[in-house]
Every structure is written in C-alpha cells, then in structure tokens.
Amino acid sequence: MRNIGLVLENSLLQLVRRTAVDIPADVEAVVRKACADEPQASNARAVLETILENIRLARQVDAPLCQDTGGLLFYVQVPAGWDTNCFASAAGAAIARATREGTLRQNTIDAVTGQECPLNLANGSPSIHFTQAARDTIDVRLVIKGGGSENVGCQYSLPNEELGAGRDLEGVRRCMLDTAFRAQGQGCAPGILGVCIGGDRASGYACSKEQFLRKMDDRSPVSVLSALEERALQEANQLGIGPMGLGGKTTLLGVKIGSLSRVPASFFVSVSYMCWAFRRRGILLESGGGIIRWLY
C-alpha cells in the first residue's frame, strides 16, 4: 500500500505542476484567436499578447502561470470499492511538496482565525470529488481556480425581478449576460462561464464548475443548450468589456451550460466564472497509480 501511495503521490505532483504551469492547448488556441481578432495598436491586443507571452514564458521557465495558484479542485473517477482515503492522502502529500517548491503559493487561510494553513492543507483544501464506476483505471482531473475569478461568480434564483428573468431559457440568458456584465474585467477577462440550470444552491454551483472539465471546442449535446452557449458567448462579446475590462472585442472565450433536476419551488441558475488562465489538466492512471496518459 505504501508503494502505491508513493507512485500515486508522484503522479499527482506531476499533475499539479503541469496544471499550474502549462495551460492546455485548447485554451491557448482560443486566446490566440482572440488576440488576432483585436486591432493591432489597441490595448486589448497588447493585453492578449502579454498573456500569450506569459503562457510561453511559464512553460519555458517551468513556473506558475499565475501567482494566484488558487483552490485545487480534483475530480476523480475510481474503480468501485477503491480506497479513496489513499488518494486523498497522496494528493495531500503532493500538494505539500508542490507548495514547498514554490509551484503553489501559500494560499490557504483559516477563515475564522486568519492564520495560514501550512502547505495548503486544511478542512476544505484541496477539494476532491469522487465518483465510482465499473472500471480498472483512475481518471484524475484537476482545475486550479484563482480567487479573483471565484469572486465574480453569481447564483440567481428565478424569477428575478431586477433582470426581468423568468423560469425559462430566456431567463437563463439574462442571468449569464448579467454575470458577464457585472464581472467587467475583474475576473481577469476574457473569461469562461460555467453554468448550471437547476439543482440546489450547493449542487448548482458544483455542477457549474464541472462544466470547466469540458474542452473549449465542445458543445452541449442538448441542442437548446448548445444554441444558448453560442448566443451567450456572442452577446457577452457585444458588451465590449474586453481583456481586463479595458475595452475590446473579446469579453468571454466560451460558455458551457449544464443542468440538474430541481424541486418545483426552486429554479437556480448558478454561474461560475473562470479567468483566461484556465488551468485544467488530467491524467489516466493504472491501478498502481502510474500515469498511462494525459487527458486534454
């Protein structure tokens, strides 16, 4: 068991390092396109070129893409009956090493005392979602999400008088536009919206963040949601908020919408905001904890 633990820990350390440093190709591609779309001598273009240079430099010097190494969200699919405590322990050890070496900033604070929680390990850190399935490999996905973007997410309870949003897809559209507008550049635009229609206040937000496991070029398999994703993206960009809120053509890079069932009395629309530094990676592990291949 100890041997598996160490192999797993090393695999997870590699995952943490790569996620913090090396932005995935699908995200970089949309940033490049957004950059090319902005006029040459514009602040928007200069910002996006700085971002692309930062992406390049982070890989070159093997250092964190962004200094807010955020909260770590693990999504783990394990074989039925697999020891999830072993995973949690290995993940904790990997995070401790990543913090000591400067890959992760000392970024975790006790909300009551204000004291730092050493090595980013505390109640609530990291966040690990486990699902079991009939499988013999382990699918581990990691999203690193900074505080700035987290602060500009929003959850709506429909109907919402102020937005004129009823309990329908038009209401959902108004909620998404509202989030993008309110965020301005504060979430480090251009960002990505992860949205959940339905659920309760907890599951709605959780599901909205799971949308960030989707690739930038995918579309919802539900045709009305796919159309809404496209429309919400176009409309957010018509706001003209631009990179960092300094004005420009690209305010959002993507919109991903999922849904859950709801109780009759509630209709929540949960919108999470991901910044341009969309740090999302994954690894497929064999049962001994070694990496078979990288996902994304």
Add this chain to the structure above:
Amino acid sequence: MAVLASRRIQAPFTEKVVRGLALGESVLLSGPVFTARDRLHKHIFEGGALPVALKDGALFHCGPVMLQKEGVWQVRAAGPTTSMREEPYVPTVIRTTGIRVIIGKGGMGAATEEACAKFGCVYLQATGGAAQVLARTVERVQGVHFEKEFGMAEAMWELVVKDLPAIVAVDARGDSLFRKVAASSCRARYHLLRDHPAEPGGKKGRSAR
C-alpha cells in the same frame, strides 16, 4: 509582440510626470515598487508605522510567490491582485504616504479616483495573471517587511523592476478607463435585453410563473 509606443517612467515619480500621463497610455515602469495587499493597506490606514518612506513611490497590488535560494529571495510569480478590495483604504494611503503610482488590476472606486486627482497619483493596470512576464521584470528583491506578521503573500516586498509594462487606467485627473467601459457595456447590455422579442404567454423576457 506588438509594440505600442510606451513611455518609460522611473521612480521616484514627480507630480509633473504623473499628471502628464494620459488615460489609456502604455508605460514601462522602472525602479523600486512595494507590494501591498489587504493586511498592509489596513496597517497603513490604521496609522501603523512603516519601515520605508513611500513618498513619490509606487505600490504594487500583488501577493508574489517567493522562493529563497541560498539566502537570496527570488520572485517565482508576481501578477497583480484585484485592487478593488483595497478601496476602503487607498484614499487614506495616498494622502498619508504620498505615493504617486499604484499598479494593480481591475481598477479602483470613486474615492480613489478623487484622491488621484487631488494628490497627483495614477493607477496603472498590469495584465492580470501575467505572473511570469511581470516576474521577469524584477531585477532584484531589495528587502521584505512584515513577513512574519502578514505571511508571504501579504508581506511588503521591495522589488526593483525594469520596464514593467502597464496601462494608465486611472489618470491624475481621476478619469477611469474602467468607468468608460462600464458605461458603454451598460448601454450595450440594455440593447441586448430590450431588443429581445417578448416570450409567449407573458411580459417581455418573462414566462408565466
């Protein structure tokens, strides 16, 4: 990289130079900058003593990732943090310390904009998340203060930078690029909501409950 015609500015910053910076202008900043986040702002606001003089200097809203190698501090990552959290403190900080430049991200509120106009200070937007580009501009770490009290992210790091790229987002007249974008995006939003045809069975934009 596209090169906007960037003006080079060097600490210490005179009022004349600062008042001469145009809204939206691109600058390359050199000299010492002091990182300042929530804990330090509160400390200054409450009249706490400072170990260095900040007059005519620059504050950098940043919680860097720092590593010590053989006794020497190195900057591993240093992008700006959201400045708006410091809004309750910044007008007082400008008044009492005499700083002339604030580097951050996302802009500040009306009180800070007024203080910029009154005291001759500007707010520069550094690209959020560009932690490596900005770390590369650091020539050396000159010192650190309050590390024991505030921790690494909140300490006052003295970073000597060369050609740190930023955009004048609030000028010394108190005009804000963010406000202009907020206003124009507000108008755009109005049209995106107003022009939508009414949903069947209810008021425009609403369904029957």
